[in-house]
Each structure stands twice: as structure tokens, then as C-alpha cells.
Amino acid sequence: MTFEERLTRLEEIASNLEGDVDLARALALFEEGIEMLRTAAAELDAAELRVQKLIERADGTFEVESRD
């Protein structure tokens, strides 16, 4: 799941929780949301920047070479 998908799902969970939802469902959604928040926040912490270079081979195929 990408960060974007997680954020979208979290927005969805929040909207559901704000609507008319029964207790069992609310608790399940809440648990799912907490788990997802934790993963998303950890992902932000682990953010990694990679700098590479695009190289075209003679046969027209491409290679991405690390630059660091």
C-alpha cells in the first residue's frame, strides 16, 4: 500500500466514523485507523531520497544508474 493509498483510506475511515455507525463497526474502523496511522507515520520517518541518472544504451533500452 502506498502512502497515498493509506492517506486516502484514513480519510475514508474518519468520514465513516463521523457518520452514523454502530459501535462494533466504529471500534473496528478505529483500530484499523490507528494501525494505519502508525505505519504511515513510520513511513514518513524512514523517507529516503535517491538520486540517479538515466542512461540510454545503444540498443535504445534504458538503465538507471545510481549517482551518489
Add this chain to the structure above:
Amino acid sequence: MTGRRAPRGAESGADDFDLFAEAAPVARGASVEASVEIARDTGPDAYPGETAQSAVAVSLLTQTARDVIEGAFIPLWVRGEISDFKSHRNGHWYFCLRDSTAQIRCVVWKRDQRGIPAAPDDGMQVAAFGRLTVYAARGEMQYAVTKMEAEGDGLRRKALDITRARLEADGLLALERKRALPRFPRVVAVVTSPDGAALHDIVAVFRRRRSSVRVVVVPAAVQGENAPDELCAALDRVNRWGGADVVIIGRGGGSREDLWAFNHERVARAVAACHVPIISAVGHEIDISICDLVADHRAPTPSAAAEAATPSADELLGELREVSLRMSSATRSTLRVQADRLRHAGRDLSGAAGAQLSGRQNRLESIAGRLHTLSPLATLSRGYAVARGEGGATLGSMSAFRDGMRFELIVRDGTIPARVDGSPRESQP
């Protein structure tokens, strides 16, 4: 040799006019004199054309004149006014360059026109760089021009107007064409010089904002004669590769001439043909290029392009806090309603049913406890502060404060020691 001082790329029109205002063409007369000497030494009739009987063909005369003239002049910048400009069917340009007392016929061969921003108009004051030759078919002197600049940067302004009009006619400047940038690109292709300031700035911004992204540099010259071709080729490569989510094309600041590649029509068309959304960042804030007009997003600098391309980690953290706040407050109010109901139901029940209910209540309480630990984080992220007294107790009411009392303020990113200054006052309803 003043002629050699004429700059190759000629930075600005005004300077150039000054630079060669006093310059006199330097003829290397030696070869002319030498051939005359040889003629005298070798006696009568020793060379073609000395008598009517040995008359030379016209073509030999003009050919010789051409050799002498081409050998006698180094390439120079010449200034004058354009007249009789014609763009011939064969693609070459013909015109006269004149001042108040003289004129010279000029040509710009098709292959040499790449170095000139636009065709000049009659009446323009220009400086033209070229070499003097003889056009044998007409027996005329001709100035073969390879570079030209007009007073007041007229040629560049004309080129911009023409290019803009052509792109406009093809709908490439239409606002409806502009695509939205993806919010979370994983791969950002950067079309620029691999050693330039622009790339350095872009990477620095991604690093500072802790953006989780792959930067793929697609190298291209960003100034000089080859820059337009290399920029087009790099954009074509990005398309054929297909791995980028968004593209940044640009370079750091420079002179008008340095930035000129980004005003070429074919570069603009390559930008328009980019398969994914593209951000243009050419020079500084004040520089607007044709590429900027065609791109989906115009950034004033390469750094700004990097900021537009990806969200910062802080920005995303803020969104997570926002959503966690919504989740916890919504869940809390659901719990409150349900807990009240349970309490009412519990009074009326006993035995097994009551035990089951109290089990549910315990679960509710444990969830509520987690909500409690979650909520201050969310609240603080919106700009509120929590006051905490000795032993960590939250001070939630004015009655908890006394004049001079020490406490702590907890804000989003830290703790501030504080002291009450004056008597607490009740808020006005």
C-alpha cells in the same frame, strides 16, 4: 587585431556596438603586394593577362579577387542598417547593410541561420558578424553573415513574438491543456545539466523537506549551440523510458543568451509533448521563457520546482494529525453515546446478560484510554497548548492556577516553562 575582440557569443547588444565602434577592418595586404612583386620580376608576358593575347577569363579574375579578399580580411562584426531583406525560396537570406555613404550586399546561408534568433527586418540597426567574399556570378563583393544582433535586442524580441504566436495558434498555450501535478510522485525526472546549480538546488530542497522520492537526472546541455537539441532529446528519452511520474526541466540563472535555449520553438513543443506533467524552472523569478508558458506548471526557480513537485514530510505529518483528530473525536462521541446506553441497560439487567455488558464496557474503556493518549497530539498540532502542573497533572480550569504558580506549557514540538502573572480571571460568556 580589434576584430578578434568581437566576442563569440556576444553577451549584450549595447556593449557590442561600443566594442567595435572604433574598430577598423584590418586588411592583411601582404598577399596582394606579393603577387604584384612576382609579376614585375618575371618579365613581359610571363603571366596570363599581361597582353590582349593572353587575356584571362572573367571567372579567373573574380576567382582571384575572391581569394585575395578572403585572404585579406579576418571575420568581423560590422554595423549598419538592414535594407532590401529577402528570404529566398532556397532558404538563404539576402539583404544590404548600409550606412549614410556605403552599402554591402549580404547573405546568410540557410545553415548559418540557427545562430540568429529571427530574420531581421528592413530598417533594423544591426551588428553582423561574417566574412567578406566575392560572389563570382555577379562580380560583387558579398558579406557572408553567421551571427547577428539588433539594437535593443530586437531580433530576440521578434523571435519570442513569432514563437509565441505559433504556439498559441496550435493551442499549446491554452490553460485547459495544463495538467495537475501528481501529489505523490515516486519518480521525478530532472532534465538539466548534471553539473549545474539547478540540480544541486533541487536535490537540496528534497533533502531538506525529507521528501521520499527518486530523482532521475536526464542530462542535457542547458546553454550553447547544442542545448536546444539536447533538451529535446532528453525529453524524448523521458517519454520513451516511461518511468517518471513528473518532470522538472530547467536551469539556474544566467544571461539572456544563456537562457535562450528555453525559448526555442522545438524545445517548447517537446515540453508540450511530454507524456507526464512537467514543471518548467528557467533562471530566476524575473526570467520568463517560452518553455514556462507551455509547461503544466511554471516555477520561479529550480528550488521552487522541487517544492511544487513533492509534499514535505512535515506537511504530510500535519495531514496524519488532522485525520487522527477527526477519528478520535468521532469515536469518542460514539463511545459516549453507547456508554450512556449501556449504563442505563445495566441497571435493568442482572446475571449473564449483565456480565456480557460489563465485558463490553471494559473494552470500551480500554479503547477510550487509547483515545485519550492519542488526542493531545492531534489537538496540539492545531496550535493549542496544554498546561501541566507539578506531577504532570493537566491544568484544565482557572481554579487550578494561582498567582505566581509555576507550570509547563506543552505545545506540538516541545515544553515551555511558565509562571502565572496575575490573578486568574473568569472568561466573559
